[in-house]
Amino acid sequence: MGYYDAMTVRWTTSAVGVGKIKFGESFSNKNKSVSLPLETLSHEVRVTNLKPRTKYYYSIYHNEILLQGDTSNYFFTSPLPGNSLEPVRMVAFGDCGTLQPAQVEVAKRVSEYFGGKPIDGMLLLGDNAYDYGFDREYQSSFFNIYQNFFLKNTVLWPSPGNHDYSDRTWPNDIGERPDYYKIFSLPTKGESGGIASGNAAYYSYDYANVHFVSLDSYGIEDSKKMADTLSRQVQWLKKDLAANKLPWTVVYFHHPPYTKGSHDSDTELDLVAIRENLVKVLDYYKVDVVLNGHSHNYERSFMLNKYYANETSFNVNTHATSNSTGKYDGSPSSCPYIKSGSGTVYVVAGASGWVGGTKPGYPHNAMVTSNSETTGAMVLEVNDNKFVAKYLTANGSIFDQFTIFKDVNKKHQKTIECGEIVTFGSSWKGDIQSALGKVENGVLKIDSLNKSVQFTISDKKNCLHDTIQVSVNPYKIPKASSNSPILESETLLLDGKFDGKGLLSWKGPDNFMANGEKQRIEKVNLNKGGKYFLRANYKNCFSQDSVDVMILKILANEMPNSELVRVSPNPSEGVFELEVNVTQEGYYECFLVDVKGRVLNNYDTEKLQMGLKSFVLDLSNKESGLYYFVLRNSQEVISAKLLKK
Structure with a gap:
């Protein structure tokens, strides 16, 4: 587990000894260290007093002998909670620990997708080590596989599945709790944000502007499972979601409330109970995305709300906030989901280790798309008010994706001086277009406005629209004066005053034209008498004043x-x-x-x-x-x- 100021590093050794970590912000200067007090096989070091969103290199020692410590041994602390400027990139694996070739292929494709850039977190959707979740199976089917790809640098955020419980109730003749609880360090005391759960079966954590909640859909606590809303787990969940102030919420657990893959949410009692009971809690607290495993396939729903019945009762007009696919790829009816209240996208991604199997009614009517042929993992990318999820397959392609926006389609108002340059960004991250102005690097720039306007900017797929209202103040008016009346043959003095931006020019009788505030006309004649106009000009802005000039005829003497x-x-x-x-x-x-x-x-x-x-x-x-x-x-x-x- 990790946070913006701390990180927990765990490893096991084949012989007992004293573990130690040296760490620092520079590979060549690991100037801090933490040593464990006792000899052990399983080592767990908590590093504290770290800086937010900072890269730290570390080396692992066993009895002062270096075990690991090259440039690949590093981790990043998380951003400060609530920081919307930091993008979030995580990946979720469901039913992954199969020790099958497909498991390795998916891991390779994920590693290639991130291209050496850090993965902010690795979410596990349960059934993480087949078949029984024993420690030896975790070592062979999970750690030995993923340590070559992610584990040196990536924080693990697991949830348990039925196989992690060996498909049995605990305590039993094997022990008090499954090995899952010995293997992972989890923030039961709220060490990573959220409300302390006091139970490693379920917990929450914050990363930048996303609140994550991991639940246990199989274990029993006080004779109650998660689907029982009177359980301690659900009572804690309600408190945690109520206390959350971050804009995005992702909840994940093993058993899906909607599936027609290798499991059936219409007939399997645990799944029915989750759909009929827990989903109401998720609706009430406006959870954005729910991730599940269990079914060894991929299924992704519309943005659902108040849908608690079986598959045949699903009506997209009643149970979905939009009939869009949410793919946001330019295909028909694919605009992103715009969320301002309730609505949750449910994803079954239990095919990170193997795939196959469907039930009658497949694909589920509530699903936008389903895939029971290709293994893969779920990539989550959050950038401020934009949430994108992609199903990355073992062949390296993106089979499906969906996008959710919040706080978009807004109205912007600005008041400017005539001719002033005005710029606007959109309420979303991404491309914009407009009939007015020029777009550069996602910013709309408009120059030379001389009147108030209202218009819209949109994304290039014409799904998002911001209304822009620009009020232009009247262009300032210059003040013209002269030394009139004067006698012919005297000098006419024209004087212009202007406290705005722009150039001044004069125009008057007898084809008089000149630029500048002050003008001097020597030895005027009667033809120079009349109205003189002082004009101010700045870009497309114009205003003027005038002065009457009287030239008096000289009497004989x-x-x-x-x-x-x-x-x-x-x-x-x-x-x-x-x-x-x-x-x-x-x-x-x-x-x-x-x-x-x-x-x-x-x-x-x-x-x-x-x-x-x-x-x-x-x-x-x-x-x-x-x-x-x-x-x-x-x-x-x-x-x-x-x-x-």
């Missing part, structure tokens, strides 16, 4: 201007009296502007007769500075400067 308009007092603290000599009869516009050309007051348009016209302007509420009084018709412009104190 200052004397005529003085004769046309008399201002008194000038400067003034507030009230100005103006006397204007109107030289042409007609309708005149009258207004007051500031030095930036902004019109501050518009006075009523009226028809003026030739001669003197009096005006009184009260600028008491204006700030000190220079103002212009303008009287204008189609023929002439009369202006006067007013200096407010």
